Amino acid sequence: MGRVARILVAALSLAAATSVAPAADCAVELPASATQGGLVAGRVARGCKVEFAGRSLRLAADGGFVFGLGRDAPPSVDVTVRDPGGRATVRSLAVAPRKWQVERVDGVPQSTVTPAPDIAARIAREQARVMQARLRDDAREDFRAGFAWPAQGRISGVYGSQRILNGTPKDPHYGLDIAAATGTPALAPAAGIVSFAAPDLYLTGGTVVIDHGHGLSSTFIHLSRVEVRVGERVAQGQRFGAIGMTGRASGPHLHWGMNWFDVRLDPGLVVRPPP
DSSP states (O other), X not given: OHHHHHHHHHHHHTTTOOOOOOGGGTOEEOOXXXXXXXXXXXXXXXXXXXXXXXXXXXXXXXXXXXXXXXXXXXXXXXXXXXOTTOOEEEEEEEEEOOOOOEEEEOSOOHHHHSOOHHHHHHHHHHHHHHHHHHTXXXXXXXXXXXXXXXXXXXXXXXXXXXXXXXXXXXOOOOSEEEEOOTTOEEEOSSOEEEEEEEEEETTTEEEEEEEEETTEEEEEEEESEEOXXXXXXXXXXXXXXXXXXXXXOSSOEEEEEEEETTEXXXXXXXXXXXX
């Protein structure tokens, strides 16, 4: 994981990019391959456009762009590049599969597996608000400075793992869990703008979303304290709350999820190696 993280951080900075062909050629730089749950960084010649998954990608001044691959991304994805005249060229990118941890648990109270209708409705309303915050698309490029760990502690949960409760498959775990004592500071892994902050959601308890630009965001849940407001800018390493076990949690930890718009990414693939 450390090697992959270093490669992706280097790609995010685009410092190792090769020379860019003239705009008329619309040459696009992409990694040789990607992985499920990964963040892909590339660059294209000026005047050209890049599309992925039906979305026109935001380009930095130097032509840099990013997009995300979900947990169940197929073995190959297509990236479309359009020249100034609208002519399209399609590049295929190989996506390496991953093996996921799957755990079967029986004897769980059915109310835990299937919430009551009123609780399910509340969860849906609250998660819709969180998802709306993740759809922000700013020109800011805070993510290009790379990502640091938001807390130190034992990794108690990994991206992509899944539980089957009483025979019913539940949603996969979309993030990293960092076990730490209640009250431990939670720090911004990269600079950004707070796009969501709430102290008491049913499932996730204290919840904060930090937008890093170009559709990339970090979500933190189960916080014992939320210490920022929507619209506030935070610097990398700035405290925004405290670790806890609010919402549905079995112990104190910081859950860190990452998104490219509505695509769930693995923070472990982009974060700097721990000190």
